[in-house]
Amino acid sequence: MKIDILEMTQTRAQFVITDTNPAFANALRRTIVSDIPKMAIDNVEFHLGPIMDEKGTAFESVSPLFDEVVAHRLSLVPVPTDLDAFNFRAKCSCNGEGCPSCTVMYSLNKKGPCTVYSGDLEPIGDAKLRIKDDLIPIVKLAEDQALLVYATAELGTGKQHAKWQAALGAGYRYFAKIHIDQAKCDIGGSCVKVCPKGVLAKEDKKIVVKHPEKCNLCNACVEVCDAGVIKVSGDPTKILFRFETDGSLTAKQVLMRGLKNLEERFEGLREQISTLEE
Ligand code: SF4
Ligand SMILES: [Zn+2]
Missing domain, CATH: 3.30.1360.10 (RNA polymerase, RBP11-like subunit)
Known part of the structure; x- marks a missing residue:
């Protein structure tokens, strides 16, 4: 081949x-x-109650969309993924508590009137994890509306949910x-x-x-x-x-990982068959 x-x-x-x-x-x-594993936002915490700006003006923490819809839109934003650096949360040495080896935290703090974009997600920690595709519209905030959220991304695969589908x-x-x-x-x-x-x-x-x-x-x-x-x-x-990929991984990374997966599976199958023959 x-x-x-x-x-x-x-x-x-x-x-x-x-x-x-x-x-x-x-x-x-x-x-x-x-x-193919990739990072995607899996948990979003919404701040409730008034949000103040630097001048002391109070904004209502609401948006025209339900929180679930905003969370769903955030989950589909491609999160840069380094497959060598991250573990699956359930298999991480932190026992699923969440640590820098298995999760990435983002904050988003916007006050209306404005459009909130994917690029408004600020990584807490490594700036390399900033969202590359930064013009995906999330929600439009009206006058006096504001959004303050903390979002956590973790590894998953397309088998679990389409938000973890890299290709x-x-x-x-x-x-x-x-x-x-x-x-x-x-x-x-x-x-x-x-x-x-x-x-x-x-x-x-x-x-x-x-x-x-x-x-x-x-x-x-x-x-x-x-x-x-x-x-x-x-x-x-x-x-x-x-x-194509959604940008969280490069096309080359997806192809190499896919071929490696197949190689490992066929090798496992070959080993199982050889034990049957004995
Ligand atoms: S694309 Fe259609 S028309 Fe063109 S060479 Fe192929 S079969 Fe023929
Ligand atoms: Zn961990």
Whole structure:
């Protein structure tokens, strides 16, 4: 099996897996969607009662949204995650009490009128944990309204809740096998025009497959070709895989962790089977 990276940015990955099969691609998809740990806000404490500013003006600690809705919106904010630095809270040496190795605390203190954004969450401690995607709107506060909360983030996985899902839109499809019978092709170019992905091109008086990785197997080129010289099929041993992340982890971190998970699982399975054989 071989992986060729087509695109790898901070939050997007697209690659081709060759000498593989759909079962493996689906196992990778499932593990990156549900098993990669990431930090997310799991507990939010709301200050009740009046909130004073520096000049002594009193604000009411209310917002137009229910506290539960504000807490839910905060929980979906991508929290920067260092997988080498954090433990799962339940497995931490603090016995789940909460410590810097398993939790990150944020405070949020805003007074209306204003819009509260994800970037208003201030990490208590390490400034590296400041929210990178800082313009996610949380709630709009009116005149005299204020919000003072303490939020605690901890590690979890997508299997527990979508707020702990690092990879989004993970999916794959077969790589296209496109065959053009050049001997019979009349070079009319109707296939080039009809292709919605710009896969085909007319070059040196023949039709060539320029970007096979973009083909979505729609068969429009096959249908438009009166001469019937184009054949398009999916190759189940060559799979185009893509996903994005919410920004709490990089796409590379998610992919590496997903592959490591699979390796460990298959190794565990192999060991169990070998004990059966004995
Ligand atoms: S199958 Fe669709 S996307 Fe692929 S080359 Fe033909 S027209 Fe383009
Ligand atoms: Zn701890």
